[in-house]
Amino acid sequence: MATENGTRKANIIMRLSEFEMPPMQDVLIVGKRAPIGPDAAKRMVDVVSPEQYKIIKIDHPMIEAVVIRKILLNILEEEKLLEVIMEEGGKIANDYSIIKAQINITLEVSKSLSYD
């Protein structure tokens, strides 16, 4: 673009990637004063991924709730999973933050069978 005193240039950088389904990862840790509350977050994902997330209210000085993918709770007990999330997430979250977390659970099963 030419002007009286010189030139101005616009560079466009474009990154394309596939839309994440669901748009939220496995867990959201929502601060008590975060701009998006747990209900709004759940409603948002419910529109594109209905019935996949659950809100768990937390008794914590800074964290209001954890929005969690229900399928994770089929693998691990809610209490145990929350303990891990809060132990790590609680260290970095504050009143105003919304932290997203990706959780991979691997189950290792080993069985011995006796046979004649």
Next chain:
Amino acid sequence: MIRQVSDIMDKNFLTIQALDCVSVIRNLATENKLEYFPVYEDNSIIGVVTYKELIIAHPNRIAADAMTTDFVCIKAYMPVWEVKDLFEQQKVNCCVVVDNNLVVGIVTPLVLKIELGKHIDLLTGLYKNDYLFFNAGELLKSQNDISVVFIDIDNFGIIDKEYGHIFGDKVLKEIALTLNAAIPKKTFLCRFGGDEFVLLVPFKAEVAKKVTENLLSVIAAKAFSNGLKITVSAGISGGKRSNRRITDIYSTVSNLINIASLACTEAKKSDNSLCIKLGEESDIA
């Protein structure tokens, strides 16, 4: 008459939707000077946004993420005393008054406090008789026996004349405190007026008699200000419930208080400081 929710409820409110933004609600609160916003979703009340939540919540949040769910829905004809119990027992932030699923008013702790203040005797701190009428009505509705004890200070006029009205007030306070500390649980004491107190006992007359005898002896044993010895007389009515269904609770309770007051007058005239009138089946509970 016993005051109802419709007599005290705040009709100055606005209903909002679950997806309404906190910043918009804040503006509504400021422009309209409102403090309570019932939140609707799918034609149901799901919460209430109060001024407190509006201050704390991030302006970007939706009402569903800012509201309190510590509320109860009540009807406009509920007696205010029942609302008092709700606030005490359920620790709610406010009561939403509904009619056909539509919000018609709000009862806040402040509104209730102002109302209850009208029913508390400023001198003694005891409730006035409206509280007694309500509790008597509740007991009668649940098929309980009730006895009414009318208590009157002996020679209170002479105390006023000899020691002055300020001292008389002090005596009234001391008597109220002493009675209140000595009454058993589940009974309701109120200042009826002047030097008269009424105690509602949710039991038969025999129990009420024992309770009253104890109160009379506690008062007689107490050393009041200036070392004065004071006695009280009492009359008891009721405590002999008929199976008849009571249709007019107000007149039934009024009648019981009247019989007990006449019994008290009789007790003063006689040598006994206690007189019991069970009354006729037709005029007692």
